[in-house]
Amino acid sequence: MITTHELGKTYGGHTVVDGLDLHVPQGCVYGFLGPNGSGKSTTMKMLLSLVRPTRGEIHLLGRPMLRSTRRTLLRDVGALIESPPGYGHLTGGENLRLLQRLLDLTDAQVTRAVHTVRLQGHLDKRVRDYSLGMKQRLGIAMALAREPRLLILDEPTNGLDPAGIEEIRDLLTRLAAGGTTVMVSSHLLGEIDRTAGVLGILGGGRLLFQGRREQLLARSVPDVLVDTSDPRRAASVTAGAHPTRLDGATVRVSGLDRASTARMVTALVTAGVGVHGVRREEQSLEDVFMALTGGRGL
């Protein structure tokens, strides 16, 4: 649904998005992750023609985005960028009626969008009296009403409480199950990692990883922990071949694949060190991200 080639943006000599090759497959939730300032919003704005790319190409819905095709292509795209839209002094219902007239939508389309985000029953309230979660849902309803094939949401979970975040996650899962492709950004991995079938991770304007969650986990090589009768001696044996640290009585060895783990155990036994246990440290997706983004976290 989205393909970019070498997409980049430079502001006054400062490159904020650097040669992105994005691939957003049809019918998935694509989680676009990155720390603050990594270029998520700028990228999404380029996809929506709100910011002009400095270089690169964009294909949306299988067609190149050009000056001549832009308007037609964007008719099939719904978006929520940064703060939710809507006039605060009007009710949710009035905001939706304005949008309906503007986009020439049917009553059924608006009603369906309202039901999808479960905002029925709140339409007579003024938007400025809405909770943040209700504002986000109204914003998503406004993006959905035109029944887009592609939905681009910039940090829709920002500032929501856990229940609100769960509601948005649920909504995204339902939308994808119904065939809508959703690209959703967040600076918090935990907010979308389980919802997103595909992850794109930005750091400093570059794409550090793109693929399925499991592929990301598979990339990591967690430390091997060795329990032995003589940790100091064990550490002196392994330190010759691999980065080694002593963690109390546990020897922690980094960067070992399966074959080198076997060789390390042989070396320890040959040196006469009693090996009591060898295990792989548990590594969470969060740890992998931290390593990828240089500890700045997500």
Ligand SMILES: Nc1ncnc2c1ncn2[C@@H]1O[C@H](COP(=O)(O)OP(=O)(O)OP(=O)(O)O)[C@@H](O)[C@H]1O
């Ligand atoms: N109009 C602009 N002019 C100059 N610099 C800009 C402009 N817009 C964004 N930037 C810079 O580009 C970088 C990326 O910003 P962007 O808003 O895309 O990041 P982000 O990943 O969305 O961050 P956040 O998580 O804070 O929303 C930042 O360093 C920002 O200061």
Ligand SMILES: [Mg+2]
């Ligand atoms: Mg942003």
